[in-house]
Amino acid sequence: MKFPSKRMLLATCGLAGMLFLLHSGIDAQNSARPRPARVPSTVGSQGPMPVHAKYTAAQIDSGGVLFVQNCAFCHGKDAGGGESGPDLTRSKLVSSDKDGEAIGVVIRNGRPDKGMPRFNLADAEIVNLVAFIHSQQDKAMSQTGTRKGVDESDLHTGNAEAGKLYFEGPGGCTKCHSATSLAGVATRYTGLRLEEQMLYPRDVKSKVTVTTRDGHSRTGTLEYQDEFTIGLKDASGVYFSWPVDAIRFHVEEPVEAHVTAMKKYTDDDIHNVLAYIQTLK
Amino acid sequence: MRWVKCARVLTCLTGAALCAASLAAQGVTNEMLKHPPRDSWPGFHGDYSGQRHSALTEINPRNVANMTLAWTFQTQQNGIVKSTPILVNGVMYFTTPDNIWAIDARSGHTLWHYTAPPNKAFHIGQRGVSIYKDKIYYMSSDAHLLAFEAKSGKVLWDVVVADSNKGQWATMSPLIVGNHVLVGASGDFDNLQGFLRSIDPETGATQWTWFATPPVGTPKTSSGGNIWMTGTYDPDLNLVYFGTGNPTPVLNGKVRPGDNLYTCSIVAINPDTGKLAWAFQPSPHDTHDWDAVEIPVIADASFGGVQRKLLMQASRNGYFFVLDRTTGKNLLTTNFGFVNWTLGVDKDGRPIPNPSKEPAPDGRLIAPDEGGMTNYRSPSFDPKTGLFIVSASPSFSLYFSKPADGAYGWSGADYSLWSKSVLEAIDYKTGKVRWSHELGRRAGSGVLTTDSGLTFTGDSSGNFLALDTATGKTLWHANAGAPIASSPITYELDGHQILLTSAGSVLYAWKLPQVSSVHSRNAVSSKK
Numbered sequence: 001m002k003f004p005s006k007r008m009l010l011a012t013c014g015l016a017g018m019l020f021l022l023h024s025g026i027d028a029q030n031s032a033r034p035r036p037a038r039v040p041s042t043v044g045s046q047g048p049m050p051v052h053a054k055y056t057a058a059q060i061d062s063g064g065v066l067f068v069q070n071c072a073f074c075h076g077k078d079a080g081g082g083e084s085g086p087d088l089t090r091s092k093l094v095s096s097d098k099d100g101e102a103i104g105v106v107i108r109n110g111r112p113d114k115g116m117p118r119f120n121l122a123d124a125e126i127v128n129l130v131a132f133i134h135s136q137q138d139k140a141m142s143q144t145g146t147r148k149g150v151d152e153s154d155l156h157t158g159n160a161e162a163g164k165l166y167f168e169g170p171g172g173c174t175k176c177h178s179a180t181s182l183a184g185v186a187t188r189y190t191g192l193r194l195e196e197q198m199l200y201p202r203d204v205k206s207k208v209t210v211t212t213r214d215g216h217s218r219t220g221t222l223e224y225q226d227e228f229t230i231g232l233k234d235a236s237g238v239y240f241s242w243p244v245d246a247i248r249f250h251v252e253e254p255v256e257a258h259v260t261a262m263k264k265y266t267d268d269d270i271h272n273v274l275a276y277i278q279t280l281k
Numbered sequence: 282m283r284w285v286k287c288a289r290v291l292t293c294l295t296g297a298a299l300c301a302a303s304l305a306a307q308g309v310t311n312e313m314l315k316h317p318p319r320d321s322w323p324g325f326h327g328d329y330s331g332q333r334h335s336a337l338t339e340i341n342p343r344n345v346a347n348m349t350l351a352w353t354f355q356t357q358q359n360g361i362v363k364s365t366p367i368l369v370n371g372v373m374y375f376t377t378p379d380n381i382w383a384i385d386a387r388s389g390h391t392l393w394h395y396t397a398p399p400n401k402a403f404h405i406g407q408r409g410v411s412i413y414k415d416k417i418y419y420m421s422s423d424a425h426l427l428a429f430e431a432k433s434g435k436v437l438w439d440v441v442v443a444d445s446n447k448g449q450w451a452t453m454s455p456l457i458v459g460n461h462v463l464v465g466a467s468g469d470f471d472n473l474q475g476f477l478r479s480i481d482p483e484t485g486a487t488q489w490t491w492f493a494t495p496p497v498g499t500p501k502t503s504s505g506g507n508i509w510m511t512g513t514y515d516p517d518l519n520l521v522y523f524g525t526g527n528p529t530p531v532l533n534g535k536v537r538p539g540d541n542l543y544t545c546s547i548v549a550i551n552p553d554t555g556k557l558a559w560a561f562q563p564s565p566h567d568t569h570d571w572d573a574v575e576i577p578v579i580a581d582a583s584f585g586g587v588q589r590k591l592l593m594q595a596s597r598n599g600y601f602f603v604l605d606r607t608t609g610k611n612l613l614t615t616n617f618g619f620v621n622w623t624l625g626v627d628k629d630g631r632p633i634p635n636p637s638k639e640p641a642p643d644g645r646l647i648a649p650d651e652g653g654m655t656n657y658r659s660p661s662f663d664p665k666t667g668l669f670i671v672s673a674s675p676s677f678s679l680y681f682s683k684p685a686d687g688a689y690g691w692s693g694a695d696y697s698l699w700s701k702s703v704l705e706a707i708d709y710k711t712g713k714v715r716w717s718h719e720l721g722r723r724a725g726s727g728v729l730t731t732d733s734g735l736t737f738t739g740d741s742s743g744n745f746l747a748l749d750t751a752t753g754k755t756l757w758h759a760n761a762g763a764p765i766a767s768s769p770i771t772y773e774l775d776g777h778q779i780l781l782t783s784a785g786s787v788l789y790a791w792k793l794p795q796v797s798s799v800h801s802r803n804a805v806s807s808k809k
Contacts, residue, residue: 065401069422073405077448077470081694083570084652115723117764120359146685149694150644154683157643192696195644195679200699226721226742227755259699262677263619267637267645 049141053099055131063132066125074116079136080149084115087149088133089140100130113203152191155274163276166269171261173273176254179280186281198277199270200258207252208232210242222251309369309412314457315516319773322368324511325409325454326659327770331513331578333661334730335771339778341733344793345747345757351779351790354389356380362783363766364409365454365659365727371774372431374412377786378404378422378452383434386774389788393434397421402450403467406766408511408657409454411462413482420451424466426480440485442466442478448690449473454511458521458552461488465508465523469570470690472497472529475506475544479555489555493525493543503528503537506544510574510657515590518607520549520558522592524574527567532640532682532693534568541566545573547594547602549609559609563596565631568639569622569680570651570695571598578662578669584612584710593709595660595671597653598622600632601712615712617705618675621648640682640693650678650697652723659727659768661736663750668706668715670728670736670750676700702741704728706753716753727768729780737780739765745782745789761789 068077074085081087088094097103104126110118121129140147167173189197196202205221210232212218223239224231230249231241242249309323317323319337326333340348356362358377366375373386379397384390402423411418416437417429423445428437442464443449448471456463461479468475475493480486493506505528512523528537528544543557545564550557563573578593584603592606599620603613611630622638638645652674660671677700682693702724706716726739735756736748743764747757763785770781780791 065399068401069404072470073403076691082470082691084695084697086696087694117361146683148683148686150681154642154681155644192679196696196698199646199679200677226740226744226760227719227746228744228758259677262646262648262698263621265646267641270646271643 050095050134050137051098052134052138055127055134059128059131060135063125063128063130066121066129067132070119070121071129078140079133080140089137090149091137094133094137095141097130097134100127103130103133150192155191155195155271156278158268158271158273158275160272160275160279162268163272163274166273167276170264171269171273172257173261176257182277182280184281186278194277195270195274198274199262201255204255206255209250209252210240211248212242213246225251308414310414311459313369314413320368320371322366322770322772323412324367324457325365325411326511326513326576329458329514329516330580330662331576331659332580332664332730333659333728333768333770334663334732336732337771337773337778338731338733339773340731340735340771340780340793342735342749342756345735347794348747348757348759348780348791349794351792352389353790354382354384354788356382356786356788358786360404361406361764361766361785362788363406363452363657365768365770366781366783366788367409367412368770368772368781369412369431373781374410374417374431375783375788376407376409376419378407380407381410381417381419381429381434383417383431386772386779386790389790395419395429395434395436400445402445405450406452406657408452411455411457413457413462416482418455418457418462418482420453420455420464420466422450422452424449424451426455426462426464426485428482428485438485440480440487442480443468443473443476447471447473449507451509453509456511456514456521457482458514461552463512463521463523463552467507467509467526469505469507469527469529469531472504472689473507474504475508475525477508477523477548477550477555479552491548491550491555491557493546493548494528494541501536501538503530503541503544505529505531505541506546507572508574509572510576513577513579513592514552515579515606518590519551519553520606521552522547522549522577522579522606524548524572524577524594524596526572526574527564527570530688530690530692531570532568532680532691532695533686533688534566534639536688537566539566545571545598547573547577547592547604547609549606561602561604561609561611561629562631563594563600563602564598564634566634567598568634568682569598569647571596571653573597574657575655576659578660579606580662580664580709582664582667582709591709593662593669595655595669595673595707597649597656598632599649599654601669601671601707602630603709603712613709613712617671617707617712617714618654618673618703619648620654621646640680640695642681642683644679644681646677646698647680647695648677649674650676650700651680651695652676652697652700658725658766661728661730662709663730663736665732665734666706666750667709668730668750669709670704670706670730670738672702672720672724672726672728672738673705674700674702674723704736704738704748704753706736706750718748718753718755725764725766729769729771731771737769737771737782739769739782739784743784745769745784759789759791761785761787763787 076082079088208222220232220234381395383392400423424443443466449468479488507526528541614630702720704718721741724741761784
């Protein structure tokens with residue numbers, strides 16, 4: 001009996017469906033309000049078409065070959081997401097890019113913090129890649145009906161009341177957060193980006209205090225840490241580093257509480273808390 | 282003195298067979314592949330066991346901190362070296378996608394460099410070439426097998442292994458067994474049939490093909506099961522062991538009910554007939570892209586008080602398995618990091634997937650993430666301590682799949698939320714982690730152990746590391762300044778042990794400091 005009965009699955013789907021309808025209703029009410037020009041981070045058939053430069057078919061084709069060789073494993077052959085890389089057709093960076101000014105920078109420099117290497121390609125090759133990525137986004141966004149990939153509307157299956165109870169109770173979220181401290185978070189982030197940020201916030205700097213042998217201490221944001229070296233930036237932005245065996249240090253990483261939380265969450269807990277967070281506009 | 286030595290070598294050369302082990306420039310034999318000489322690393326794992334454990338002991342825990350650079354080799358390419366170099370007769374062969382180099386292992390001097398013609402296929406990595414007799418075998422990115430003359434780099438033949446236009450690509454270092462070149466391909470962005478193919482090393486003709494899954498389009502079955510990592514071989518049982526990849530469609534399991542054999546499986550195959558002897562499935566009905574291709578390491582060791590022929594795998598899905606490799610019977614199943622996708626382990630030792638953790642329209646939180654608890658980076662087994670040492674990545678991911686994602690290829694989306702890396706030393710008898718060593722965010726280096734009690738690997742900041750195998754304590758490090766995505770090797774050259782690592786697009790050869798005879802001779806002659 002590796003699988004639950006069909007009935008159980010149907011019941012679950014039914015419940016999810018009901019919740020979905022409930023929240024679509026809320027969405028419909030909200031839609032009476034003026035919407036931003038383009039939904040941040042999740043572009044989709046609901047948003048206006050991006051303004052991209054015009055490219056020739058030859059450029060797009062040539063970019064397609066380069067894309068398969070260099071990009072498709074992570075971002076998918078159609079740029080709609082693959083192993084580990086995001087769906088570029090839903091990328092805010094791509095939709096706001098006119099002629100490669102933003103995409104080119106990412107290709108040239110990579111995103112080492114997110115595991116993307118830099119690519120040392122010729123300018124013409126980058127232009128062709130941009131042409132292909134733009135064409136894929138235009139194609140995806142001009143689709144009618146349900147799009148593949150994660151839509152904002154997919155992420156409204158939770159119960160905000162239950163989420164609030166979890167947030168204030170067993171979730172332990174109020175040790176660090178409150179509705180006040182998170183006010184506006186659902187405006188700054190939406191859709192999948194909001195959920196990712198809720199589960200494990202990216203780009204949160206840890207605080208570190210280093211005490212040298214002569215008893216002096218320095219506190220700042222943790223900039224670098226491996227087994228051998230620790231580096232911080234002080235309040236004025238100046239970088240200092242030490243060999244770890246020459247000092248004592250203490251790192252404060254409150255964000256790591258999110259890792260502990262992920263070990264405890266059920267998927268229902270996540271969807272409920274997300275529903276609650278979605279109200280903190 | 283110098284000329285006397287050379288004269289002796291010449292005599293040796295004319296004496297032919299006597300010097301076969303070190304001077305068989307034109308002939309890597311099956312015997313060499315079974316029992317690699319100390320001055321060689323003739324296959325992907327070194328020997329056939331996949332243990333990546335070396336008998337060399339010159340570099341040891343007391344002197345490893347003195348290691349110094351012998352030479353580096355700059356590929357001057359974009360990509361990261363993911364290949365394991367092979368070394369035969371003082372010549373090292375290694376790859377990046379579309380490139381093969383043959384270099385002098387004493388100096389890094391290039392003997393030949395092959396660049397492939399432009400081809401439309403994924404160029405995500407190339408894990409190395411193989412050698413047999415006087416030929417080098419290479420899988421191109423677009424899934425051709427090419428044979429080269431080892432001494433010159435001349436292409437001798439080129440056969441299509443899989444049709445890259447349909448979506449297959451290749452990264453694999455072929456496994457040479459007897460008179461067979463064993464190869465497979467990758468390709469889970471499309472619904473394709475995974476396979477292992479045996480190719481004649483002389484002619485390139487196909488000898489047999491074993492398919493992991495039924496023909497594409499067979500109702501209610503999965504496709505996939507691609508074989509893309511080099512297997513291991515037991516000459517006594519005459520069985521090769523390979524892991525197979527995930528089923529397709531990847532994240533949509535609804536259209537392929539059941540276990541989806543033989544995807545995510547460890548398979549034992551007779552290399553002469555291509556017939557399956559047994560199979561064990563680490564991930565029945567996988568919906569998280571967790572290939573079971575990680576190295577099936579073989580060892581003869583005691584288990585439950587009985588000497589047994591074992592096979593061990595730390596699998597991408599977060600579980601460590603010990604099997605009897607004669608029968609495929611499971612002896613131990615244990616997780617080596619936090620997992621949340623199972624309902625337990627069944628009577629045959631297979632994890633039971635939790636149906637409510639299949640990707641869903643509103644997302645499921647899954648541990649580990651899609652990159653897995655481990656991946657292609659090689660583990661190592663140290664027979665002396667009984668430690669199976671693996672670079673593990675505890676991690677979390679969100680998995681989505683909805684009807685609009687369809688039933689072809691990826692069929693969903695997944696997003697890694699958090700991960701870190703830790704080197705784990707697993708006691709193979711119990712599955713318990715005896716020590717662990719933090720490696721930072723996401724490390725990509727494989728592992729090598731040696732008889733002197735050293736463990737070599739790398740961390741996520743680009744540090745090469747030498748650890749004490751008994752305790753996991755760091756004894757040496759050097760920062761390469763680039764990501765490490767290969768597994769270290771070691772060999773003896775001119776009587777001294779060399780450690781070879783790579784990071785970014787550069788190879789680094791390390792040795793103990795010695796008063797080199799070349800230096801002293803040069804010093805003497807310069808005084809004249």
